[in-house]
Amino acid sequence: MTIGVNTGSTIKASQIRNEFGNSASNNAVSLGNYRLGEFDVGELTNLPLDEGIPRSGAIKMSDFSQKSLNVIVKMPSGSYHVNAKTEYNNNNITIVKPSQSSKGKKQGGSKIIIFCNKKLGAVNPAGNGLVESRPSQNQCALRTGTWSSPTHVHVILGGEANVRGSGGKGGDGKNNNSGSAQSGAEGTSGLGIEHEGTLITLKSGSQIVRGSGGGGGGGHATETSKNTRHAAGGGGGGGAGFPHGSGGEPGTHGSNGAHGESSTELNGGEGGNGGNNDGEAIGGRGGNGGSVNSGSGNGAAGGSGNGRGEGESEGGAGGEGGAAIRRSVGHFHIIANSGTITGPTNRTGVS
Numbered sequence: 001m002t003i004g005v006n007t008g009s010t011i012k013a014s015q016i017r018n019e020f021g022n023s024a025s026n027n028a029v030s031l032g033n034y035r036l037g038e039f040d041v042g043e044l045t046n047l048p049l050d051e052g053i054p055r056s057g058a059i060k061m062s063d064f065s066q067k068s069l070n071v072i073v074k075m076p077s078g079s080y081h082v083n084a085k086t087e088y089n090n091n092n093i094t095i096v097k098p099s100q101s102s103k104g105k106k107q108g109g110s111k112i113i114i115f116c117n118k119k120l121g122a123v124n125p126a127g128n129g130l131v132e133s134r135p136s137q138n139q140c141a142l143r144t145g146t147w148s149s150p151t152h153v154h155v156i157l158g159g160e161a162n163v164r165g166s167g168g169k170g171g172d173g174k175n176n177n178s179g180s181a182q183s184g185a186e187g188t189s190g191l192g193i194e195h196e197g198t199l200i201t202l203k204s205g206s207q208i209v210r211g212s213g214g215g216g217g218g219g220h221a222t223e224t225s226k227n228t229r230h231a232a233g234g235g236g237g238g239g240a241g242f243p244h245g246s247g248g249e250p251g252t253h254g255s256n257g258a259h260g261e262s263s264t265e266l267n268g269g270e271g272g273n274g275g276n277n278d279g280e281a282i283g284g285r286g287g288n289g290g291s292v293n294s295g296s297g298n299g300a301a302g303g304s305g306n307g308r309g310e311g312e313s314e315g316g317a318g319g320e321g322g323a324a325i326r327r328s329v330g331h332f333h334i335i336a337n338s339g340t341i342t343g344p345t346n347r348t349g350v351s
Contacts, residue, residue: 011061019069020049021103031059033098041072041094042117043158043203049096050111068151069103069110070096075117080124080243084114084155085145108149116142117158121242122188122211122322123166130238130246130262131166134185137322138351140192141165141242147195154199155191157206157339165189165211165322165343167245170236170260170269170289171302174220175253177313184214184236184287184299184319185245190343192350193327200325200332202339210343211241213299213319215271215287217248218257221305221312223280230254231281231305234272237289238263239299239319247272248286260286267291271302282306284315292342297321323347 013029023033035055039047048055050067072094073084087093088105097103120141126132141163147153157163168185190208191200202208218233232251237260239245247260247269255275263269268291274283287300302315324343325332328350 011064016064021097021101023098023100025100033100035059039096041115044115047096069106070113071105071110072096072113072115074115079119080121081139081141082120083143083145085147107147110150112147112150112153114144114153114155115158116161116163118160119162119242121164121166123243125243129243131243132169132246134169135188136351137186137189137320138326138349139188140326140350141190143192143350144194144198152197152199153195156201157203159203159205161206163190163207164209164242166243167211167239167241167263167289168214168299168319169245170214170238170248170286171217171316172249173217173233173235173251173257173283173286174313175232175251176220177222177311180314181217181219181233181302181316182248183316184216184239184289186319187211187213187239187241187290187297187322189322189326191325193325193329193332194350196329196331198332200334201336204338206339208324208341209292210297210322210324212239212268212290212292212297212321214239214245215260215289215299216302216316216318218271218274218284218286218302219305219313219315220251220253221281221283221307223307226280229277229281231275231277231283232257233283233302233305233315234258234274234286235260236286236299236302236316237261237269237271239289240264240266240268240291245289251283254281257283263289268299274303274305287315287318290321297343326350
């Protein structure tokens with residue numbers, strides 16, 4: 001709990017010790033030792049014990065009124081789909097306290113600071129480094145997780161933080177005239193807020209970016225007026241993101257379609273051409289994958305096959321782009337933003 005919560009109450013040494021631990025030997029409290037020196041955690045430098053507690057000069061009991069233990073949650077060595085609460089449970093943390101203190105972590109009443117200063121993506125890639133699965137938009141690169149009664153949860157993104165949704169896989173080209181070609185996969189999302197009232201700070205250079213959707217697969221075509229001819233659809237292009245989306249597989253019935261292009265981190269891949277069987281049956285071209293700066297981040301729909309009016313299937317829909325920030329709670333607050341946010345910040349649902 002915070003100490004000195006009643007306005008005008010007298011702060012006791014035991015309250016300070018219970019909140020921050022001892023600052024001298026024999027479990028003693030020495031106010032001067034709560035003035036931290038160069039206490040740094042990555043880009044978070046010269047940290048005080050808590051905001052408002054002096055780091056130098058005079059220090060007095062009243063400086064500790066309504067102050068809380070600060071617990072900094074750090075990022076793991078991995079780069080995908082990080083849950084900050086899991087890292088806390090795994091003790092990947094730094095507790096802001098005097099060097100003499102034996103204070104351990106606690107949730108209730110603490111200020112939980114989730115600090116990220118690295119690149120994170122939402123989906124573990126396949127062995128080729130691309131996204132070949134079809135996760136939902138709800139999947140986020142960094143999730144706050146849920147917390148029990150902290151004073152607050154504060155996400156701080158350092159200047160090298162790059163929290164990105166992953167690109168959607170392109171849809172596969174169609175091999176027959178039944179139904180539509182496969183749609184492009186959805187792009188995933190950047191930051192997922194799961195604790196009510198979470199605070200967010202973006203430092204200069206930091207980024208939160210949605211993933212873009214894959215392009216839809218191209219439709220199949222059949223011509224039977226002269227000879228039976230088939231032409232398969234092309235694969236859709238992958239959507240931009242980190243990691244980026246793979247292109248869709250081509251259809252292979254009759255005249256084969258072409259494979260969709262994989263994307264890059266910023267630009268969607270181009271859809272592959274449909275097969276062309278003597279100009280009589282022409283498969284649909286795959287849709288292009290969405291790009292980061294393409295407005296919605298949505299992939300394009302694949303083209304329909306053209307069987308000269310005798311048999312064809314429609315192209316698949318383009319995959320929808322993800323969000324920069326998603327939430328599973330009512331509110332969060334961006335209290336400082338010197339970075340870049342690309343994509344919607346009002347979508348609900350986090351996984």
